[in-house]
Amino acid sequence: MPGLADIVQTVDSLGAAISIGGRTLLSLDTNPVPARWDHITKVDPEEEKQLPLAYPLYLSHTSAVSVGGSRDVTEQNTAETFDILDGLDVPAFHEPSEATHVTEEIRDRAEFMAVPEVLNGDSESLVGTLGKGVEHVKEDVAPGLIAEKLPLPLGSTIEGRLSDFAASWMLHEAVFEAYIIMNVDSAAAREANVTAEDLLTPREAKQHAMAAETHLESEVIYLEYSGTFGGEEAVDILEEVTDGVSWSRVWYGGGLDNRENAQSVLDAGADAVIVGNVFHDVAEEEADLAAQAAEQLDSDAGRDDIREWVEDTVDVVETSAARYLSTIVDVPDYEDRAARYLAAGIEMYLQLQALASGVTDADAATLRSTVANNPVPGESVFADVLDQDVATDVAESITLALLAEYFDVDLADSIAAHHVAAEL
Template sequence: MTLKDLIKPWRHVFKLDPEKEIHDETLDRVCMSGTDAIMVGGSTGVTYENTVDLLSRVRRYELPCVQEVSDLEAVVPGFDLYMVPVVLNTSDTTWILDRHREGIERYGYMIPWDLVVAEGYIVLNPEATVAKLTKAECSLSEEAVAAYAQIADKLMYLPVVYLEYSGVFGDMETVKRVRRSIEDAQLFYGGGITTAEQAAQAASAADTVIVGNIVYDNLDHALATVKAVKG
């Protein structure tokens, strides 16, 4: 089975931030919700220690647990997959090549390449922490976003295109346009989902829906997104 085969069935994924506190009862309900996977990651405040702690707690449940790598100091062995973002809409090569080169220089001899999935990230909320951190150019036309997606899909052969609105609910017409423009890559959508209705809209536009912050703000609403996405 290839990595693409492993992630292809994923329709709904909960993304948990190691920096944020989550009680055992909440984590139990999240992991037993019927979601397809747990993604562990965040833009800031991610450490080796808080990542290890969260991984060890999620490991009690029988569902895939993947790490989205955002800090080289916080890469933890034991995840099922390692998702590595490549931010496409930035002019700062730090987030396209430099951090990746640094990571391979330091850890190349121990990288489990058969577990690494590259994500073509397109960041679209200028107020988001990730946008400011990566200096992403977010004021893009639908056509430009679709073009970036095709770069990931057709030129770079990346298995995942990730539209990241991080904190706001995105433009579903843009998401649909991107989905029509790519053929092989799997389209992940993340950002601003706070209701089952929004989750359903995102599910109709993207292949995989990532639900994050609402877990910490309104657990019942977060859990309702699973059924809304998966039916």
């Protein structure tokens, strides 16, 4: 009679056969990363990488948001970023840059946890970093989760086994991103020790991608040029990689700030393009324009007047707003939309200033009363892309946070205003 270990091994083998057969013989799409995602915006929790005031408008067009960054990222500012994204009709996943950023709270809030694996770096970037992450999940996150969920102690042996199970399950649920880094001057290359000798030819990239899909079962193959556009080289690599893999999603990131380049990598086979820097550039641009508008326009200026002012002040097609929206290839007339969104952000800023000017002796109760009894800046424009109730909640959240920061009021449950570029 087979023992329990034999039965488990048989079931495990059968499960693997069903999974592999479904993917290869039946061509079933079992990848947990949605195939419909074709544009992903990277939002960096680092305080210098801020969001525009009208961020719900811009993010309404992206397929998903990736939360993570390369430096100055902490557990706290990661949680703050998820706070800001709450309520938006866009899925957000967590891409931790350090093991300690993985927490039960963030795991519950994120669509999934995306674990980077660098295919052409040193062994530390592939094995060592992952090992540190596994250690953190197994020895820190999982035991805390088990202790929180258990109604009473069950003993160290059973609790240890439950922790092992919880850690294994969390990692089983994770999505693994197999990176091919092709810009040696980038922070990602420095962290993974990718040098000029590690750069891959299109054929080598295909082979690495096939190994990642077949052996590592990486859900994503990520071609990363980090801040510079890969051009024809990237197109050649993408064509080879997409020819070699069938189940893994293929993503491209690096230097995308116009429609032509975004379309070229999608045409080459990328399932999704990743955009980060140009989105954060919108925040600085919007803040600068809002400061100018506050000096040149009346506080009650209408949206049409503000838009006319925007078009007289800047060449809209050259703005970061237009460049960001141009990378979302199914957004029509992105220049017109950029002008509208910049005007909306400025209108919201002017309304916030007017609201703040009417507040005296500010405290938490006063600020909440002020917002409850006045039209909420941003509510009407957010309702164009969000349900009315959600638009109200998001607009109130932003308004209260910025007012609290301006008056130095400690407001419980407020989002962290320093992540938004506008300063009253």
